[in-house]
Amino acid sequence: TDVSARDLEQRIRILEEKLETSKKGGVTASTNGRSLTFNGDDFSFQVGGRLQLDAAAYDAEQDGNEFGNGTRVRRLFLDVRGSVYEHWNYRFQYDFARPGGSDTSARGIRDAWIQYTGFSPAITVGQFKEPFGLEHLASSLHTTFIERGLTNAFTPDRRIGIGLSDNGQHWTYAVGAFGETAEGDVASEGNEGWDITGRVTYTPVNGDGKVVHLGLAGRQHTPEDSTNSLRFRERPESNVTDVRLIDTSTLNDVEDIQFLGLEAAAVFGPLSLQGERVDTQVSRDSGADDLDLSAWYAYASLFLTGESRPYKNGVFDRIKPKSTVGKGGIGAWEVALRYSEADLTDGSVIGGEEENLTLGVNWYATQNIRFAANYIKVLELDRPGSQYDDEKLDSVVLRAQIDF
Amino acid sequence: TDVSARDLEQRIRILEEKLETSKKGGVTASTNGRSLTFNGDDFSFQVGGRLQLDAAAYDAEQDGNEFGNGTRVRRLFLDVRGSVYEHWNYRFQYDFARPGGSDTSARGIRDAWIQYTGFSPAITVGQFKEPFGLEHLASSLHTTFIERGLTNAFTPDRRIGIGLSDNGQHWTYAVGAFGETAEGDVASEGNEGWDITGRVTYTPVNGDGKVVHLGLAGRQHTPEDSTNSLRFRERPESNVTDVRLIDTSTLNDVEDIQFLGLEAAAVFGPLSLQGERVDTQVSRDSGADDLDLSAWYAYASLFLTGESRPYKNGVFDRIKPKSTVGKGGIGAWEVALRYSEADLTDGSVIGGEEENLTLGVNWYATQNIRFAANYIKVLELDRPGSQYDDEKLDSVVLRAQIDF
């Protein structure tokens, strides 16, 4: 047995060495069913993406108004993110389906930033979402309805800038200074526009399936030199069509704009409520009218299968179905109803007033595959002088979505 | 020796734990020499791509006809695909080299779909190839010649839709309803065009190196509202030039179009034969002529190094050389000859009649690296009134290709 023991020890030593060698790369891979993550000693790296496919049918009330039944790839993202050593994060996200414009390539750039978390607050540099709006800040993967409500007419979207952010169990804040978007102002040589934007949220109740959220955000926008212009407009909560029922057209002589956003939301188990209001004050010179524009929405959502909308750091997050299709389950089922209103008319600017009612059904087959159907009824459209005045459009929109 | 045994057992226990820990990620990676695949317990994820580089020289017979000698990146794909739980698949493919148009970003979107295989047939939603045409459905990586034959003038390409498909050892079928392509109809607001397309194949002989394939496909196309127009045209089996020798120009007042496709192919060891015919019936209103257009090709291919063209589920697949360059081998060598004909002339529409002869040589250095040379002779070009009438063009095209 002495011989045998020496023999065994030899085999164990070889195993130990092999195991050490196989770990030398210092990288382990894991997946959460969506994307793939690699973790090295000092680094992590994650590759993912998202695909949203839409089909829509429109029923116009007035002859001559065409909205274009059809299909569309709504979003097709590639998404790379990672961390470097202890305190550095980065993210790069590109949308291959982002429609045209003067510089289509750069238009597809979405998140593109570097973050340092060695201090509190964290510092972020690059292109990222301005901290404004509860629905705007939720990922398009997790919005309750297929498209955001009419407050989206005032959404700042992502811009290149620098920001500070921090959060606790019951609060978050974020503030930043921003220039234009990645595709903005490459060739025209006036100065870019810029923004100062900030948001605070307070969550007195923040438990599992029990949330009360309050939010307040402000944004000061100074437009770019070269055009000195701006435009607010919005599609009828469906992006297969390119028609905007409300549209201020180009606003000239804009000096600056203030945006004020108010948010409230609550979750009681499978039921949740959410509402938001944005007020916009446009100051103009050269004798043009100042404008007061506004929009708001409110909605209720109910999970028939008992899930709760998850909330994290001031925004709503990914739904995890209690059972999964493909693993013997039926997924999660949600119904929701939203009222949404925007008023883009003030003084001599007749952008229009729109009131929408949207009924939505979501089927979360797995935590990363969702099918949605929305019926959108325009209750009221008051835009005198436009071909769309009084157009009480009915729309049915379908979406298939996966993120990976 | 008792002490020694306890000691050894201790070391074995540590090894067992370490091995368990190192497997915790639940992901293993593998590569087939082309792309990289990760398999987790419930998920797989694969990243790949393809690169095709072309150079071409043209010899026009008539003065004043210029075809543009030069180089081109023909295709540059990024390709992500995967599966989620037991029955869900997805794929996203983007072509960075896809040339311009009104919306260049979305034009690059190729495959972009979600598939559920829990039923038989499988259900696919998204953008994918309409099931029509043996050469069209083969990957551009595996076509015998650098470009597809003149039947390609009638190729439906990929469109956004929903499809059903199934297959057995001796048959396949696929059927689908489709809207437009991803870049189609974003801004113009008539309804999109749509298609119903179906294909069945029968393979009485389907063995290793021995295949007899028969196929039949039909497609009904209704054009979009806004333009109500269509155009058939085709380059001379070489895409470095932008000249189309045959071109119907825009066809107005099109009501609908029926396409009928017939396919036959056979493999006998290193020799294979393949042929296809497409008949197209354009119905027009407002007094415009109805049109009968058609195209066909036939070719033979021979592997000098003894490989056979592999066939799988109704299409031809990747060649695996018997020996590999870089592992002491010489790769696979193939010669092939194709006759190809298209007739785009009927009634008042003089799109032209073209007959081509193409001689091709393929060198498959490895299973994912191919070099090809094609000589294309236009035997006949009958298009009265066009500058290209009677242009018996000679072309030499070279391609280098890798997929990863």
Added chain:
Amino acid sequence: TDVSARDLEQRIRILEEKLETSKKGGVTASTNGRSLTFNGDDFSFQVGGRLQLDAAAYDAEQDGNEFGNGTRVRRLFLDVRGSVYEHWNYRFQYDFARPGGSDTSARGIRDAWIQYTGFSPAITVGQFKEPFGLEHLASSLHTTFIERGLTNAFTPDRRIGIGLSDNGQHWTYAVGAFGETAEGDVASEGNEGWDITGRVTYTPVNGDGKVVHLGLAGRQHTPEDSTNSLRFRERPESNVTDVRLIDTSTLNDVEDIQFLGLEAAAVFGPLSLQGERVDTQVSRDSGADDLDLSAWYAYASLFLTGESRPYKNGVFDRIKPKSTVGKGGIGAWEVALRYSEADLTDGSVIGGEEENLTLGVNWYATQNIRFAANYIKVLELDRPGSQYDDEKLDSVVLRAQIDF
């Protein structure tokens, strides 16, 4: 103890089998803190990218000259490369931030090539940088200043072609024949332009922190048929603006152009010197003047933290800080000063003469995260007849950069 030994042997056998199984994929992953590499038995595969974010403020001396303060995503690369069997390499690199043009999609294609290293020299086919210019050939990640010097007006950039290259400890050479860039000449049907380009370098001293480099390069360019035109112009060492202070406008009737480049560089520990000169001879027909144009720069760089600029195979390479932010260090700090001059005026062509002085500070927080600030002073701008004549612009440019 006999039983115990048999027992232990059993456990060892299971471990050995498990370890074998876990390695069956044949792939191991590793990261260098930037990108991720997978190595299989016959294959490697690497995914990475780069992000460069710029902000700039301009102070024009003359009223009416606007340069456009603002922000920009300067580069956003996705980068895939790998090897197949023993002798095949490939690389595919796309820049999502590359600004517009007639075919924006293809414009983003950067490296896209296949290489065979089974012979000496190595053979490369595809799109890659023409071998010309020390600063041009360095990755944009590793240039000492935010933008390259004014010699960049004559940079050939990447083109589609075939090249041979080889190197030893004290020398390198590279030679190639090239057509146009990937986005060049898709639609216009004259022949493409083409280049023959070659470069040799000699490094009599090539040690750690001690380098003497000499280089000589030549390029013969024949322009494309269709436009028969060319243009030399350059931004003021800052790419947030689109204004070019010097610009020959389109040069017609160009027959061919010869470029001659001379390079010298030296490293002595933390100090390095580098200089380059390009002479350009434009031969024109139809009675248009022949032109002699030129540009040169010289700079010095000093690492305050003691690092040395690394040199490899005829170009400068990535800085590795001696200490790293996020691992208790302060990173690497470098100061540098460059003088740069271009003369685009000859005969009747008044492209302008520019002299710049640039002061740069680089902070390499980690080996893949860099922050840079440049102050650029236009010392002289002599371009009679242009609105920019005598415009002694001051610019401040900031950059944040990560590569992954």
